[in-house]
Amino acid sequence: MHHVALALYPGFQALNLAVSTVLEFANRSLGEPLYKVHLLSEHGGPVLSSGGFSVGTEPFGKRRFDTVLVVGDNDVLPTPPALVKFLQRAARTSRRIGATCTGAFNLAEAGVLDGRRATTHWYYAEQLRRRFPNVGVEEDRIFIIDGPVWTSAGMSACIDLALALVEKDAGAAVARDVAKLLVVYHRRAGGQSQFSALLDLEPRSDRIRAALDFARQNLQQELSVEQLADAAHLSPRQFARAFRDETGQTPAKAVEHLRVEAARLMMEGGRHAIDVVARDTGFGDRERMRRAFLRAFGQPPQAIRRMARGDELQTA
Structure with missing residues (x-):
């Protein structure tokens, strides 16, 4: 089973949690649990989203996960130091690490994107480029896979990233089935522009x-x-x-x-x-x-x- 961690922090954008829905329906399509999703935060417990509601989380801890994704927020909030440390450790111990939307700023702050290609929400792409000149920012991409590092564009592009994860792990047929169940267009190509x-x-x-x-x-x-x-x-x-x-x-x-x-x-x-x-x-x-x-x-x-x-x- 693939244990997937979604790293949250106060003010996160709740639409990023759609990743968990894609993985849930991958399990349903397969008829067996391929993914186990963990919502994580620095201290665990309720974490307030940008929408004003909270979700329950587990503390970061020192567990190893197959895949770690850090979600984004609406305003490029400062990256908490504990999140930086968690992402740096995850980059060494996880098979894959990635970010959705402005979560790319968190990965960049942790040094995970140094020397790599990455994307983020088009509105913040130039800011990411200025703040982190060692990152090859490509704003006209829905998602980018650079080795073990995955990043996606803003908002609903997290669904495309999650479908790509499913296709990589379980095959294109399963990813298509999940897309149909969710009534979304089957995974836009990563090279597609925002x-x-x-x-x-x-x-x-x-x-x-x-x-x-x-x-x-x-x-x-x-x-x-x-x-x-x-x-x-x-x-x-x-x-x-x-x-x-x-x-x-x-x-x-x-x-x-x-x-x-x-x-x-x-x-x-x-x-x-x-x-x-x-x-x-x-x-x-x-x-x-x-x-x-x-x-x-x-x-x-x-x-x-x-x-x-x-x-x-x-x-x-």
């Missing part, structure tokens, strides 16, 4: 907003850095630096995101041929668009269209 980051680019300055507005209105064009800089009334060098500072992305990456989102909406509408969608959103050809969809959604354009129609998706 959609909120694509839809909600909010730069601080009017100049960068003007460049993004120009890009949205001219997706059929090549949209070079020089064109965008001209729309922002900045030199290309000033523009590239300001754009990255305000959005956390390069101009090229942001333009690809805008193209992909526009193409996704056209594909879901189902009225346009793939070649037409690729042309109208600036990809130029269907193969370039297909590669961009795989990077963003983990699925090719045809799969996105099938999903919109209610068809069962096939793995890309």
Whole structure:
């Protein structure tokens, strides 16, 4: 049996506990207990969530667990020293260690993410990058597996991480069965982008907003850095630096995101041929668009269209 510990602290975001539900239903699907979930905290007893209710926990202690996951919170609260020590010990003694949402900050504080790739909630990704420069932060990922260290993006992405754990331990069929029982889309690919980051680019300055507005209105064009800089009334060098500072992305990456989102909406509408969608959103050809969809959604354009129609998706 795999003993899985979820490390909690006051103010944790309760949605992260959905991990335990995924593992519970994996046991039901298998007809036998593969997972035993332990909710842990520094002293044990009730721990208050950000929602204002408490859950019962066991103290950290010195037990060994197969898998340890530290959950996140809404505001990137300071990591308690006892939690740092617990995570450092778990990194040495557990088969896997990971974090959901902003729990990545706790892992980073414990040094577990040094030299590794990791993700977190898109809203806090740049803060994680600034505070922990030794961590390879990739904000456009639902989850990342780097050796024994697993991290997931914000909020509901913890379900994707948990389904990936189940798939790793018990196989894809069990993970699919659990997803169906929970009425969720079968595990989004880890490389799939965090959609909120694509839809909600909010730069601080009017100049960068003007460049993004120009890009949205001219997706059929090549949209070079020089064109965008001209729309922002900045030199290309000033523009590239300001754009990255305000959005956390390069101009090229942001333009690809805008193209992909526009193409996704056209594909879901189902009225346009793939070649037409690729042309109208600036990809130029269907193969370039297909590669961009795989990077963003983990699925090719045809799969996105099938999903919109209610068809069962096939793995890309």
